[in-house]
Amino acid sequence: MPQDVALVDLLDRLLGTGVVLAGDVVVSLAGVDLVRIRLQALLMTVRGPEEEL
Amino acid sequence: MPDRPDSGERTGRYLYAIGRGIGGEGLAGTPGLRERPLRVVEHLGLVAVVSDVDLDEFGEDGLRRNLEDLHWLEDVARTHDSVVRAATAVGPTAPLRLATVCFDDDQVRARVDQWHDPLVRALDRVDGRVEFSVKAYASEPESAGQATPAATGPGAGAAYLQRRKEETLRRERVGQDAARDAEELYAVLAESAVAGRRLQPQDPRLTGHQGTMVLNAAYLVDAGEPFADTAAQALSRWPELRVEVNGPWPPYSFATLEEQ
Numbered sequence: 319m320p321q322d323v324a325l326v327d328l329l330d331r332l333l334g335t336g337v338v339l340a341g342d343v344v345v346s347l348a349g350v351d352l353v354r355i356r357l358q359a360l361l362m363t364v365r366g367p368e369e370e371l
Numbered sequence: 372m373p374d375r376p377d378s379g380e381r382t383g384r385y386l387y388a389i390g391r392g393i394g395g396e397g398l399a400g401t402p403g404l405r406e407r408p409l410r411v412v413e414h415l416g417l418v419a420v421v422s423d424v425d426l427d428e429f430g431e432d433g434l435r436r437n438l439e440d441l442h443w444l445e446d447v448a449r450t451h452d453s454v455v456r457a458a459t460a461v462g463p464t465a466p467l468r469l470a471t472v473c474f475d476d477d478q479v480r481a482r483v484d485q486w487h488d489p490l491v492r493a494l495d496r497v498d499g500r501v502e503f504s505v506k507a508y509a510s511e512p513e514s515a516g517q518a519t520p521a522a523t524g525p526g527a528g529a530a531y532l533q534r535r536k537e538e539t540l541r542r543e544r545v546g547q548d549a550a551r552d553a554e555e556l557y558a559v560l561a562e563s564a565v566a567g568r569r570l571q572p573q574d575p576r577l578t579g580h581q582g583t584m585v586l587n588a589a590y591l592v593d594a595g596e597p598f599a600d601t602a603a604q605a606l607s608r609w610p611e612l613r614v615e616v617n618g619p620w621p622p623y624s625f626a627t628l629e630e631q
Contacts, residue, residue: 323617327504328448330570330587331623332469
C-alpha cells in the first residue's frame with residue numbers, strides 16, 4: 319500500500335500531527351513554518367514556481 | 372547548540388517513532404533513511420526507533436534547504452512512513468513528525484524522558500488500533516442556465532444582475548447543504564470508531580480533485596473492525612457527497628503530543 323498513498327495525505331499526518339519536534343537541530347522549524355513550506359513545495363510542482371501562494 | 376568537532380562525518384539520530392515492545396529484530400527487514408540500518412534506543416520501558424543521518428543533509432541548514440525540494444520531501448516522507456508501518460506491526464507505536472533529529476542517543480533518551488507520560492497515554496490510546504481516513508467532496512453545483520446578458524432590450528442588464536444574484540444565493544445554499552451533510556457524515560461514522568478527528572480540508576490545487584473538500588477526517592478504529600464496509604453502507608445516505616475511505620493507516624492522527 320505505501321506507494322499508493324497520496325503524498326498530500328501522508329504529509330497531512332507527518333507534518334500536521336504526531337509528536338511535536340521540540341528542539342535540538344530543527345528547533346526553528348515550528349509547525350506553521352512546515353505547513354507553509356509544504357504548501358509552497360507542493361504548489362511549485364502542481365502549478366509551477368511562477369505562481370505565489 | 373553544542374560545539375561539535377568538524378573532523379569526520381557529523382551524524383545525528385533521526386527519530387521515526389517511539390513505542391513499546393519493539394525489538395530491533397522485528398525491524399530487521401526495513402531500511403532506514405539512505406539505506407542506513409534502523410536501531411532502537413530503549414529508555415524507561417519505551418523504545419525509540421532511530422537511524423543515523425548525515426547532519427549536512429538533516430541538520431538545521433540542510434533541512435531548511437531540503438524541505439523546499441518536493442522530491443526530497445517525498446522520499447523522506449515515504450521512508451518515514453514505511454518505518455512507522457514496520458514498527459506498528461511489532462508493537463504500539465507513536466509516530467514522530469517528519470524530520471525530528473537529535474545529536475546522539477543521550478538526546479534521544481532525554482526526549483523520551485521529556486515526553487514520557489503523554490507518550491504512555493498516547494500508546495495506551497492507539498494500542499491494537501488503526502487509523503482510517505475519510506474525505507468527502509461536494510459536487511460542483513451546476514450552473515442554472517447561462518448567466519450571460521441578453522445583447523439588447525431594456526432591462527437586460529437588471530435581469531442579468533438578478534440572475535447573477537440568484538446564482539450566488541443558490542451556490543451558497545448548496546455549500547451550506549454540503550457542510551451540513553459533512554457534519555452528519557462525520558458524526559455517524561464516529562459511532563463506528565473509538566475516536567475521530569477533523570483535519571484541515573485539503574486544497575484542490577494539491578489534490579487535483581474536482582469539487583470542494585468538505586470533510587477530511589481521521590478515525591481511530593479497533594484493528595480488525597470492518598470500518599471501510601461500515602462506512603460504505605452508511606454513505607448511501609449522502610448521495611450528494613463523493614467520499615473516499617482509505618486505510619488502515621498507522622495511528623498518526625491519534626498519537627499527538629501537545630508541545631511541552
